[in-house]
Amino acid sequence: MSHPADPLMAAWLSDDLDADGMRALEDHLRKDPAARARFARFCQSEVVLPQALKVAPVRPGTTGIRRAVRSTRRMRVRRPDGRLNWVLPTATAALIGVVIILSVVGRSGPMVPTPTIATPAQAPRDLSPDQGPLELLRSDGEVRYAGKPLTSGMQVPRGALVEVLSGTAELRWRSDGSLLTAAAGSALRVDDGATKVTVQQGRLDAHITQQVGSPFSIGGPHATAMVMGTRFSLQVADGVTDLRVSEGRVRFTAVADRTAMEVIASESAQADSRGLRLPPDHHVRGFVPTAHDITRDLGGRMIRRGTLRLGELASSGFNLRLECSAEVHSVSITMEDIEQRLEQVPAFHLFGDVKEQASKKWNPRLGTFTIHAQPYRDVEGHQALGPPVQFELAIVP
Amino acid sequence: MQSEPSPRSDPSASALLRVRLVQVLTRHQLMITAYARAITGDAQLAEDVYQEVAVILAQDPTRIPLPDDEVAVWLRSVTRRKALEVGRQARRTPRLAEDVIDLVGEQFGAGPSDGLAVLREAMASCLSSLPQDQRRIIDGRYRDDLTCEDIASQVGRSVQGVYAVLKRVRVALQDCVERRLGPSSGAA
Numbered sequence: 130m131s132h133p134a135d136p137l138m139a140a141w142l143s144d145d146l147d148a149d150g151m152r153a154l155e156d157h158l159r160k161d162p163a164a165r166a167r168f169a170r171f172c173q174s175e176v177v178l179p180q181a182l183k184v185a186p187v188r189p190g191t192t193g194i195r196r197a198v199r200s201t202r203r204m205r206v207r208r209p210d211g212r213l214n215w216v217l218p219t220a221t222a223a224l225i226g227v228v229i230i231l232s233v234v235g236r237s238g239p240m241v242p243t244p245t246i247a248t249p250a251q252a253p254r255d256l257s258p259d260q261g262p263l264e265l266l267r268s269d270g271e272v273r274y275a276g277k278p279l280t281s282g283m284q285v286p287r288g289a290l291v292e293v294l295s296g297t298a299e300l301r302w303r304s305d306g307s308l309l310t311a312a313a314g315s316a317l318r319v320d321d322g323a324t325k326v327t328v329q330q331g332r333l334d335a336h337i338t339q340q341v342g343s344p345f346s347i348g349g350p351h352a353t354a355m356v357m358g359t360r361f362s363l364q365v366a367d368g369v370t371d372l373r374v375s376e377g378r379v380r381f382t383a384v385a386d387r388t389a390m391e392v393i394a395s396e397s398a399q400a401d402s403r404g405l406r407l408p409p410d411h412h413v414r415g416f417v418p419t420a421h422d423i424t425r426d427l428g429g430r431m432i433r434r435g436t437l438r439l440g441e442l443a444s445s446g447f448n449l450r451l452e453c454s455a456e457v458h459s460v461s462i463t464m465e466d467i468e469q470r471l472e473q474v475p476a477f478h479l480f481g482d483v484k485e486q487a488s489k490k491w492n493p494r495l496g497t498f499t500i501h502a503q504p505y506r507d508v509e510g511h512q513a514l515g516p517p518v519q520f521e522l523a524i525v526p
Numbered sequence: 527m528q529s530e531p532s533p534r535s536d537p538s539a540s541a542l543l544r545v546r547l548v549q550v551l552t553r554h555q556l557m558i559t560a561y562a563r564a565i566t567g568d569a570q571l572a573e574d575v576y577q578e579v580a581v582i583l584a585q586d587p588t589r590i591p592l593p594d595d596e597v598a599v600w601l602r603s604v605t606r607r608k609a610l611e612v613g614r615q616a617r618r619t620p621r622l623a624e625d626v627i628d629l630v631g632e633q634f635g636a637g638p639s640d641g642l643a644v645l646r647e648a649m650a651s652c653l654s655s656l657p658q659d660q661r662r663i664i665d666g667r668y669r670d671d672l673t674c675e676d677i678a679s680q681v682g683r684s685v686q687g688v689y690a691v692l693k694r695v696r697v698a699l700q701d702c703v704e705r706r707l708g709p710s711s712g713a714a
Contacts, residue, residue, distance in 0.1 A: 131701060139693035141621070143674070144567065151621075158626045167700075169633035172560040173645060174700055175569065181649035182669045386643045387552065402650055404643070427545065441542065 132167045133157075142175055183350050261286040263300045263309070263319055263326075270296015270313060290318045293331065302338075309347075310334040325353070332364040337377075352400035354379045354392075361392075369406070373397040381405070388415050388430045405432060410515035412454040412504040416522075421446025421490055423482050434521035442493045442524070449479040449500065449522070457504040457514055464500045467491060473508045497523045547587040550597055551580055556642040557598065558605045561634040565609035567621030575609045582608075598635050606631060644707065652702035660695050663688055 132138075134157040140146045141154055157164040263285040265272060271294040272279040274286075285291055285300070293315045300309045311317060315331025326333070326347045335347055337359050346353045347363055349370030354363060359377025363370065372381050374392045382389040386404035399406040407414065415430035418437055427441060430452060437447070451460055451472075459473045468479060468491065476482060479500065480491060500520045506512035555576065562575035582604060583590060591600050606627065613619075622630065656664065659681070666677040674692070678685045 131697070135697045135700075136693060139696040140689075141567075142696060143689055143692050144621075145689050145693075155623055155626050158622070158630060165630050165633050168630055169560065169564070170704065171696070171700055172564045172634075173556055174649060174696075174703060175563055176556060176559045176572070177642065177646045177649050178653075178664075178699070179569075179668045181646050181653055182665065385647060403647060426549070441545070444542070 132161075132164055134161075134164050135167070138168050138171050142171060261289070261319065262303055263291075264303050266299045266301050266308075268293070268296055268298040270294065270298070272296075272298045285319060287319045290316060290329075292316045305338045307335065307337045309336075328363050328365050328370075330365045332362060332366075334362045336360045348384070349400070351385065351402060352381055352383045352398075352405070354381050368401055370400045371397065372399070382429075386430070388432060389435065390432050391434045391436065393434075407432065408515075411518060412457050412514040413460070413502050413518040414452045414454065416500070416520045417450040417452060419448045419450050419478070421448050421480065423448050423450065423476075423478055426450075432520070434523070436523040436525055437493075439493060439495060439524050446490060447480075447493045448482075449520075451477040451479070451502055453477060453504055454514075456506060458508045459505045459510050461503045461505070461510055462500065463502075464498055467498070471510045473510075493524050495524055497521060543587040546590065547583055550590055550601075551583060553641075554598065554601050556645065557634045558601060561602060561605050561631060562609040562612075564622065564630055564634075565606065565627050566613045566616075566618060568616075568618065571612055571616055571618065572609070575605060575612050578608050578612065579604055602631050602634060645703065648703045648706040649699065651706065652699050655702070656695065656699075660691060663691050664695055667692060 134154060137146065137150055137154040137157065140150060146154065158168060261284040265279050265281055265283050265285065267281050268279075273292045273294060274289040279285065279291065279298075284303070291298070291300075291311070293311045293313055295313050297313065298311045298315075300311065301307070302309065309317075309326065310333070312332040312334075315333060316329040317331075317333060318327045318329065319325070320327060328347065328349045333347065348354060349363060349365040351365075351368075351370040352372070354361070354372055359374065359379055361372060361374040361377075361379055363372050365371075372379065372392055374394055374396055376394050378394075379392045380389055381392050381398045381400070383400045383404040385400070385402055388405045390398050390405055392398045415432050416435065417430050418427040418435070419425065420427060425445075427437070427445060427447075428435075451462065453460065453475070457475075457477075459471055460477045461469075461471050462477070462479050463469045464479060470479075470481060472478060472481070474482075498521075500522060501517050502520070503517040504514045506514050558579050559572050559576045562572035563569060566572055566575065579601070591597055653661065653664065662681055663677055666672040666680065667674070672680075674685050674688045677683075678688045681688070683691070
């Protein structure tokens with residue numbers, strides 16, 4: 130666990146080592162594999178620490194809004210000469226371009242997982258006041274961006290943090306006219322790629338116009354909602370991101386565990402720092418599409434319902450892995466009149482996985498299929514654990 | 527002789543390539559960013575490196591080696607090259623000698639697909655157990671991105687005192703995370 134070079138490593142991370150300290154640290158790293166392993170883990174922890182702080186409980190007496198504003202100031206100071214300012218926006222824009230392509234594919238096949246590229250607290254890098262993807266239509270209270278007043282008709286630059294200090298603010302997504310209404314006490318940010326709005330706290334009601342080539346997402350600290358032609362609200366409070374859909378369909382993906390759920394009208398979903406929230410008595414944690422021979426996953430973990438493209442299954446075939454709690458030792462799985470089996474050995478697969486060869490090959494076809502799963506405590510299918518779980522799978526062209 | 531279809535002309539192959547691209551990026555994000563942090567010594571530059579590596583992969587996903595066990599090795603090499611390049615552009619001298627960078631690099635592997643989420647959750651739990659004064663300093667440094675000088679003036683300590691607390695807390699957090707996950711946890 131601990132290592133004699135820990136103080137040197139911790140000081141190195143703060144850039145607080147003199148020449149002698151550097152030599153001593155490098156000496157440890159050259160000679161001792163345990164030191165190298167510990168150093169690598171320190172570096173990993175440095176990467177996740179800022180992300181973990183976003184989901185760790187907020188200490189009382191301060192607000193996320195003020196912290197975020199300070200973060201903005203600091204980021205602008207980090208590169209005073211602007212020499213590298215083009216690098217990250219260019220790279221991010223290029224990559225998010227790829228993500229947009231994936232998202233368009235995802236309209237018919239949302240199994241394609243979206244990488245975590247834009248994080249909620251990314252700081253603005255382009256604070257031009259006269260152009261931006263969002264425009265403030267009207268407000269009956271005080272609205273600020275990057276700490277400055279934002280008035281009706283002004284545009285919100287990408288990367289800027291918008292704070293609604295009082296009243297409500299109605300914002301328009303300029304590319305397609307989608308409307309976002311932020312409640313008092315809300316803070317939201319348009320990420321660099323101008324394809325994502327992150328609600329850092331508060332409540333946002335969204336009426337999204339059907340989009341063809343430029344879908345964007347709205348997210349909180351715990352989950353992202355990929356939206357296309359829909360009406361919904363997203364609220365971030367008390368460590369939970371809460372989605373309620375009133376029209377259309379939203380793909381809701383948890384930041385923590387990448388589990389996704391498609392939420393339809395009059396449904397809701399919640400995510401927190403652990404991932405999507407499931408009822409405590411649910412022992413099936415999710416469904417993962419795999420190739421028929423289970424040698425590779427075809428997408429991320431989903432619950433409740435999901436969509437696959439038939440074209441993506443043509444070469445690989447199809448199977449479905451059920452991820453269950455450790456208490457589950459067998460699962461009865463039924464897919465309409467297509468398959469019914471009792472899986473008795475983890476990992477549990479809809480079409481089996483004996484010797485990594487699925488027992489039955491199903492040729493996927495277009496349509497919507499309902500899968501029921503009942504987990505059991507023992508291997509013989511006795512002692513049911515919680516209620517049966519239903520998963521709705523749509524296979525689209 | 528029949529030629530093999532190109533991924534660019536075969537829609538299903540192209541879709542699979544895109545899926546693989548995203549899977550590779552998601553699975554190796556922690557490895558890339560952490561190794562870049564080790565090379566550049568700077569969190570922001572490490573994020574830049576991840577974005578650049580992602581762009582390289584997105585431009586031509588066919589370059590990603592097919593065997594999974596080769597992906598991490600290949601990505602480590604790309605990350606090393608990009609991190610040194612980004613560091614040079616930022617006029618930052620590598621904070622470790624190059625032979626040490628190579629030795630340390632071997633510790634950065636693919637890890638489990640949910641390594642980042644698991645580590646983040648463990649870190650969040652450990653953070654919640656910090657005493658309030660230490661938590662304030664960590665918040666200032668990592669969430670508010672303040673300098674140690676700014677933090678020192680806010681918490682009424684000397685700058686060296688803030689550095690000392692940061693060192694102690696980092697070690698304590700690392701021990702806590704490893705107690706929760708085991709020393710071989712994470713992506714390394």
